[in-house]
Amino acid sequence: MKVSIITLQAVKNYGSVLQAFATQEKFKEYGLDVEIVNFVRKDCLKQNLMKTWIQKDNGIKRFLKIILLYPTLKRWERVFGGFLDKYLNLTKKIYTTEKDFIDSTPEADIYCTGSDQVWNTGWNKGIVPPLYLSYAPDNKKKIAFAASFGNEKLDKLEIKQIQKYLKRYDLISVRENSAVKILDEIGIKNSKNILDPTLIMDKNFWLKYIKNRMIKKDYLLIYQLNSNKNFDDYAKKLAKQKGLKLIRLCTRYDQILENGYPILIPSVEKFISLFYYASLVITDSFHGTAFSINLNRNFISIYPSQYGGRIEGILDLVGLQKRHLTNYSDFNMADKNIDYFKVNDILLKERMKVNNFLKLAIS
Template identity: 55%
Template sequence: MKVDLITLHAVKNYGSVLQAFATQEKFKEYGCDVRILNYIRPDVTDENLMTTWCGNNLLKKIVLLPSFYRWKKIFGGFIRDYLNLSDKVFSNEDDFIDFQSDADIYCTGSDQVWNSGWNNGVIKPLYLNFAPENSRKFAYAASFGNSVLSENEVAQTKELIEKYDYISVREESGLGILEEQYMFKKSCQIIDPTLVMPASFWRKYTKKPKIDGDYVLVYQLNNNKLFDKFAAEFAKKNKLKLIRFCTRYDQIIKNGKSILIPEMFDFVSLIDNARYVITDSLHATAFSINLNTEPVCIYPQNYGSRIESLLNLFEIGSRHLKDYNDFDIVNRQIDFSKVNQILDRERIKVDAFLKMVLLEPKKSIEKWIK
């Protein structure tokens, strides 16, 4: 079976790229020939990325230029080597005019594909508006990134949503949006693709980091001085090295020993071998759960509900840091035997969904949802 998949694989973000890889590899388990449509949002193309980040600020461009080159090498190299991409590059809706494909089924992949704030508006190709009429369509752990949509956004996308055969979303809030705002019933909630693939899958690609002794890892996407102060004090109180996973070279000035824009699978390895992970990232949280590393989660100002949904699913809401003076969080340990039981349950759910969508498309979803 041939599957054409569209997702946010080209964003310079470790979690976004790894979820695309995980999706591809999961579909291959079902005998699928997967092609990821090489859709690159206009603002994240190599030509436009510097302007997206820096605007007309020349000094900022100079400071971030080395990071841009490193991103191109690390992310571009991984995407080239590990993802099966379409020959054609798509960067806007017009590029899909006269779209040609012999796929049996079309899929909107995971990540924040339906988050209009993150995507600078509604991107209709991410709703499969290019797929042939009456073709089979489904969504795999898609995310709106929000708990409610504006009436205008629903109006723009309702007709496209209704053309899906089945939709699975990543967050519980996404399920509410589909059922209450779109009145779409053929939907369910499943876990992020990175969680679908077990720890043993990820460890096939990793090597132990060259760090002597135990450490706490910081993976931070948003500037937050209180976050930085807490991380330093947390490491000190627990007599651990503070290791900072830096996604840009200029972050070297922050506290902790910096590891600067490492290879893709180092993201997994550094989390796997840490005693604790302090993060405001959904995917760093997901990998911590998957690899049984204790996370300390600081919700970002925007889209924090995504992490909240994940913690609630695994019944570990106590790992949300609500007070920067709460160093007792280290004593609220996670029962990973229970977490792993939930993971097993959720993976069975994913397999049931994929079996139905990919292998038994004529069967009704209703019985499975119940």
């Protein structure tokens, strides 16, 4: 039996490629022939990436930004593109427009909208019908696997546009409880809340991809996606207090100017390794939080100004709400023990829910 999965694997970041890989591997555990649709949003095409990043800039600022971003974009292509080529079973055809799907519809027994922020209209710059399986034949099973709206509420126009697509699904699972509420409110009943795919695969799975330790000294790892001076100052002071080397996992080359010794856009495997060997992690990233939890690390989460609900949701689920930093004068949080026996037990039970969902999906 073949399953065709559409997700956001082509977005150039660690969380996107890792959730796609984890989804693929989980479906393979059920003996399915898994194919990932090589869907690339128009703004993520190689020829459009630079335009996307500089679209709001003019004059000298635009020129300087091009010079600074060019090596970053080339490195992204090697790191993330290389990982996808190595680990994912992608379609040979690249799909971008709705016409691409009409002209060459992927063939499968089950069609699946994968995880990540596939239904986030802000992130995707509007409603993208193929991410709602608009192209899937009426007589084929359609499911959603840990999909996310990225928001806690939708506007009326958005609801009206997506209802017709969502009603075609046979089974829907979403990544946040808030998404279950959204679906209930718009008449899509019986959706399930399940883990993000990176958490569905347990610690032992990810250990297979760990590389040798890069930093010999004990270190505090910063994985920061949003500019925040308070975050930077806090991490610097905390590292000094704890006697830890301050390491910054940089997703762009210009981040070398921020606090901490920079690790510049490491391979995806080294990304996992940096979390695994860290004495302490400070992050404003959902997947940074997820990997800290899954690898049983000491960590502190700082909510970003937008989409912080995703981090709040996973902390609530595993009972680690107190790992959310609300006071930049609190330097004692890192000394408080995390009961990972309890956390791992919760994750094990949640993974059983995922297994039940998948058994139903492929039956």
